[in-house]
Amino acid sequence: MKPRMAASLALGLAAFCSGCAVSYQSSVDPAGTQAEQIAVLWWFFLALLGAIFVLVMAFAVWPLFHRHRGVNPEALEERHEPSRETERKLGRVVGWASGITVLILLALIVISVITGRATAGSEPPRDHLAIEVTGSQWWWSVRYVNDDASRILTTANEIHVPVGRTVLIRGLSHDVIHSFWIPNLQGKRDLIPSRVTTEWFQASRPGRYRGQCAEFCGLQHAKMALWVIAEPSDRYDAWMENQLKPAAAPSTPDTQAGQQVFLSHACVFCHTIRGTSAAGQAGPDLTHLASRLTIAAGTLANTKGNLAGWITDPQSIKPGNHMATVPLRSEDLQPLVDYLESLQ
Amino acid sequence: MRSSERLRTLEGRLHASCCRMLRTASLIFGLVFCGMCQIQNQPDDGQWIMAAKNYSSTRFSTLDQINSGNAATLKLAWTFSTGLTKGHEAAPLIVNNTMYLVTPWPNLLYALDLTKPGAPLKWKYTPHASRSSQGTACCDVVNRGAAYYNGRIYYNTLDVHTVAVDANTGREIWKTQLGSIDDGESITMAPIVVKGKVLVGNSGGEFGVRGWLAALDADTGKIVWRAYSTGPDKDVLIGPSFKPFYAADRGKDLGVKSWPADAWKIGGGSAWSWISYDPDLDLIYYGTSNAGPWNADQRPGDNKWTSTLFARRPETGEAIWAYQMNPHDEHDYDGVNENVLADLNIKGQARKVLLHPDRNGRLYVIDRATGEVLSAEAFAYVNTSTSVDLKTGHLNTVPAKSTGLKTVRDICPAAPGGKDWQPSAFSPKTGWLYLPHNNLCMDFEGLQANYISGTPYVGANVRMYAGPGGNRGEFTAWDPANARAVWSVKETFPAWSGALVTAGDVVFYGTMDGWFKALDARTGKLLWQFKTGSGIVGQPVSYRGPDNKQYIAIFAGVGGWSGAVVSGGLNTQDGSAALGFVNAMTDLPQHTNTGGTLYVFSLP
């Protein structure tokens, strides 16, 4: 093999393999039971089909280099058909190749179906955690189901789950078809208006897993992300207890002023902060906004600077999203951001 | 006529009819006995001092000058125009030969002098109710009437005030504000006065208000107690004396626990309709409205204490028992309809009961001392529930008719229920309950509701239409002891007026296209009818005039929720208008216009 070809081959291989190293929002870095099964299937497919690919390529390339000895090139006019011997040989090769291909395909189908069944499961175990995820353009409303109505938690864009416990996701949509996809944990499940779709997953190790809407849903489909944070049970319980509490009353004059800004502007038309009179439900619940990793459905890291920029001009960050550009005086912005960042 | 003469005649009449009744009752086993003495806690003196006539809410007049024999000769005595064009739902009051009329917003109070021919105006009082309050009234700017007590007239204004007006002079004694229209509150109900306390409940179940019932001191107007319908027990005035009959209503702070966090603060449960009182048991009875929003998916849980019947002590407001009729209400089945107190013989036993025709189409017969449900049979066509389990009190709902963020069709009864606010009347003579009611079904599409204070919090597209049979209304005579209908008259439009029944065995009600009718209370035969100037949604009353004649008075003036298409000038191309009622009433504008006028009838 020529050196240049070898070099480019090596480079290609390296680029190809680099995808494997990244675990961020990656299906080949499974952190959950179902994702593991999908990943196993994926690697198996890759290996098998990769081998077949190499084989086929080899067969295709070999004639270019192979010098066939002891056969005279026949004049075209004299011989039109291959000999019966050649025909038989060819027939055998094609027959075997087709047969093997069919068998391989059948095997792949069987394995796919088995994996599909395994990841979808039949019935979730009795102690599963049920979470309702409602897709809206372009954010996720999350509601933790509970028989005790007063322990039903409504939050947005971030899901915490205990490690090792089966989580049942009930998917709904308020407007168009979205798709719930956490690559590290499970496959995709569409959220369809007027229907409830379900899937479940089980995180096998703690971590932060990014998810993404996987069905084109409008202008900001690309920026409709969410985070699933798997943590040990005790930390999950602590998180849940904190989230169920209403928002802490602002304790400094600055945050108190910020709360007044919130309540006297159009914010209350769309957002809820439990513990205040704001109970709007068109947009995400902000009661514990400061406890989240990101804002604007995974678009920006949750920092004061980003939050200030988002409130001042949401359309420049996520053009077309449904948050109104609410005019604020400059002296109102700082207290408002301080107040919102105090909502732990 | 001198008062002593009048008294003698009255006494004589009382005595005669009492004995007649005793005989009748003992002959026909089981029905009611000496009605006047016990059921009507105030002596009937030919007056009408509260909207429901008496604390038992029977709307029964003992006057029998007009009877089934001569009702056909009734003629118009005089009329009075209020000059207003919204729904006139009030019951006129007649006290000391003066008639008191409360109008829809601007909630004027007229006093008419009945001693002079043509009943001229004595005085007019205007409370200057806020004009903007018209924007928080879900179902027309109506008012259901006043109450008389101790020389004063008490009534509520749309902008959440209660006023006390001197009955002689029309001077305002006090005016108390109880809430704010900025929160979406309003008041349309007729108060009652019990033990010197004026009982008032708010409206606004469609605006995400927090419902309450309050008691004001009749002399000063100060708020003595306020019982909320949702929230922790200390707000709902649930204390150690609280003994609900059924296990589902027992527990601590159910008004918080049966809601997602904070949803109870905007959950409805307003007490916008009727209150009854039993002086022997010392209990007031009233119901609370639907839960908010209409889209039930936003409020999982039983949503206590919406759609609930409460029994409370009038002095302190503390709850003695409660029964939630429609847990996690999904169809706007308010629990606010009237509770008629009656003593009936049920299955061979004498029981002190209340009769409650609920929005869910069932007529509840409930032991008013304990809250036990004795029967709950359907008086209208019902497919949202199959029965009430009498052991647990549980309403067995039909899962296919459960609403949420989806479209459900053919839901019966529709949101106005088998019967809405329009009050029934009970005759101790026949022992039957006379129900003006609806026959409506609906398609219901739940939508995500967004809460903005001061604006509606509903979350539904609704279309109503006539139920089986094609008639949208019905007037039924119901035998509560045996839980069955005796006779009924179908009506084209919902029978949205109140009912009046008299000792003369005549029952009165009005139709939405303006016919005021008199029927034989025993057979349902139409005895007489009169076409008034506008559809009737008011409450008929009867009184004895200064000339000793018996009069029947009724407000005509179409409106209310069912008449909104006319009183609001709504567009009939949009069937979802007026929360879906317009779909069922597109023909009403051809049958009536607006126009509030009081009509008074008597024998020639």
Add this chain to the structure above:
Amino acid sequence: MFFRSRNLLLAGSGAAFVSLLAGCQREKQELRPRPAQVAVYGDAARESEIQPGGPQTQAAVNNPFYSNALAISEGQRLFSWYNCSGCHANGGGAIGPPLIKKDWIYGGEPANLFDTIVKGRPNGMPAWGGRIPEYQVWQLVAYIRSLNGEQPKSATPERQDHIETNPETLHFEEGANR
């Protein structure tokens, strides 16, 4: 021959270009109004037809979002988000008057509608001014005008995926497949 077909080609493409231009206004997506102002009380709209002292010209205040499909669609969304539908239903009215009509109490021109939303009205219309930004009021105005057929059909929103509100056809039939 060549000359004629070339003219035809030019004429055809010219016509296509002009018709495409007509769609420009419909297609413009102004996602980021600058600057965003809070809607304030406006006095531009006349509400009475009586002009004392004789007629007088007044500059019409037009809706900047006339025939803009995105704005009308946003107006439709805001109509239900801000609970306009709670009082006005789908145009037929309920607590408030219908919005599909010919006789407007306070005027039905875009400027009048803007004033109504921003200032509120005495008989119960809430005052939204001072809270929602001006561009959203104009979006609502554009939508309300579209309900009344005052916007080009090409820009008016399609039928929504909700139950139909035309009352013509509905009647009860237990078990009927609808």
